[in-house]
Amino acid sequence: MYSIREALSAFKRAPLLTGLSAAMVGLALYVVGLFGLAAFNLGLALTSIEERVEVVVYLRDDVRQSEIDLALAELADIPDVARVRYVSKRDALERAQQDLPEFSELFGGADVNPLPQSLEVELRPGSRTREGVERVAADAGKYPFVEDVRYGQEWVDKLFTLRRIGAVSALVLGAAFFAVAALIIGTALRIAIFARRDEIYVMRLVGATNGFIRRPFLFEGAMAGMLGGIMAWLATWATYRGVYAFLFAVAWIPGVWVALGLAAGIAFGVLASGLAIRRYLREV
Amino acid sequence: MIKLSNVSKEYPKRGFALRDVSFQIQKGEFAFLMGHSGSGKSTTLRLIHMADRPTSGEVRVTGYSSDKMPDREIWKVRRRVGCVFQDFRLLPGRSAQENVSFALEVTGAPRKTIQPRAQRLLSQVGLAPKAGALVHEISGGEQQRVAVARALANDPFVLLADEPTGNLDDRATRGIVELFWDLNARGMAVLMATHDLELVRRYPNARVLELDQGRLVFDSNPT
Structure with a gap:
């Protein structure tokens, strides 16, 4: 007191x-x-900016739908992964035409769609680290029907x-x-x-x-x-x-x-x- | 009660202030501690009050030893030993009663008892009529009485007085020393440091201890 x-x-x-x-x-x-x-x-x-960090898994053209479904389910089960989206060749083309209108003629005029189908893997907030990205990319790269895995190593490193x-x-x-x-x-x-x-x-x-x-x-x-x-x-x-x-x-x-x-x-x-x-x- | 055993005190820059001093002050005793300036009087009182520790030797105050007393418990000694000084050391801007009440309050006296006890203490030193006066409005002798009343707040067994009359005229000096004798008659020991030989001669019944260059050179009544 x-x-x-x-x-x-x-x-x-x-x-x-x-x-x-x-x-x-x-x-x-x-x-x-x-x-x-x-x-x-x-x-x-x-x-x-980090929210835009994602892993894109490009698939071969001859992949079967069952294999895509399996990869979708397995990748979604990885703890680092928040969501997996399948982007078909057609979706990729439409998106390219929208995002890159200056090349619309090129995309529209071609008889064959040159763009690959892919899986876009979105990571959980805590996993958007270099290690998290590399872990998911390595897991995705193990499938035999995967052509390539990209996640923009350089800018992820800089970020x-x-x-x-x-x-x-x-x-x-x-x-x-x-x-x-x-x-x-x-x-x-x-x-x-x-x-x-x-x-x-x-x-x-x-x-x-x-x-x-x-x-x-x-x-x-x-x-x-x-x-x-x-x-x-x-x-x-x-x-x-x-x-x-x-x-x-x-x-x-x-x-x-x-x-x-x-x-x-x-x-x-x-x-x-x-x-x-x-x-x-x-x-x- | 108070016992100094082979006490020396050395300060890093000043050198020895006390050398091998031993004496005791018994219950109810009245003693003058004499000596010139720098003879070690204030150092002796500081050691008894445990404001300082001896470099060697031991100071015992009612069972508390300078050797064993931790710093955090020194307040226990301070409540058993009252102190007054030449410059009074009162709180400016406060009344006589507030100065005494402050000592009671900060040592944990129950709130209800503080005012009546402060008044009683001021009466004891003959200052009841001036209880409400601010300390800078009263004379030096009266200020010293306030300081004495404050020193009595915890009912100490001994009063240490360091040149308490140094700033007072002859009449006020007599008044203060008479007050000390009065307190002594009620059982309180008094140890008063002074360099005033004339003053000491007026009280032949008192014990006299004399320090010179830090050594105890005279004790009229060694115990």
Whole structure:
């Protein structure tokens, strides 16, 4: 009770200082929020490209319908596979005429359809990795009536390299921004601790326990972290609306990310104040 | 009660502040700890209050040993040992009563008892009429009385006073020392550090310990 009261009264006693601490936390978390927004949208863009990753199994012209049915059923049973579509020679021709109108004359004029029939194998979301694609391609290539298996090795490789770079930079930059946020919270709280050094001194003098001395600062850190988190959330939302309205369409980060950001703000507030007060208590 | 056994304290830059000091303070005793500036008086009091640990030797305070006491439990000693200083160390911007209440509150006194106990403590030091005054509005002698009332908050068995009259005029000095004698008459031990020889001579019944360059060079009543 004393701890909460003291933490609240610290806010009242020095609104500028605590407001500044919260604003600094907010600023640091805002940078994290912006980065999160960019990372999330980049992730969405990569996912939409990944969704187009599929394995195309070209079949020989002399394949029997029963063999096609068997391959369809067996390939669909592979855990990595979401769906298998059969594309007949005629379907392939129609699609080519639609997709490549500049060659429509060529396709239309030929007496013999040069395009092969095929099976288009769509992968499950978790399996659209290089390994997943290669696994399915190898399984499909085992059938004797398969002419060729294609999945665009080169651009699949590039896509996954890009994904990896994205993930690593998200991890490194995210960690760096969080470290900056923690440093800022720690500094702000050290100022708050310094402002109350007389009280801390008297508490130690008369025999208050370290836990008792620490608690109001932990609450204060949590409140500064939470306030900063809310500020960062609002600022990130405003930026998102601005970008959406004036620049280009972007997606808002998932609610769980927002909740995690707020929780991280509180956790960093508590952690930073805990470290700051611990260091101070060791010094006095 | 308090026992220093062959206590030395060396600071990395200053060198030895205390060398091989041994003495005991018994229950209900009144002792002056004399010496010039830098003789080791404050260091001795800090060691008894366990604000510092001896480099060698042992300080025992009501069964708590400087050798075995973990840092996290030092508060137990602090509640048994009251402390006042030359510069009072009160919380500015708060009243006399708030300063005393603060000590009670942060050491876990039940909420309902805090106000009446703070008033009783201020009465004990003769400051009840000024309980509501802000500390910067009262005289130095009165501020020191507030500090004494705060030091008594946990009903300590001993009061350590580090040059408590150093900032006071003669009249206020007498008042504070008389207050200490009054507390001593009620059973509380008092160990008061001072360099004021005239003051010590006024109280011939008190035990006198004298430090010089960190060594105990005189003890009027060794126990």
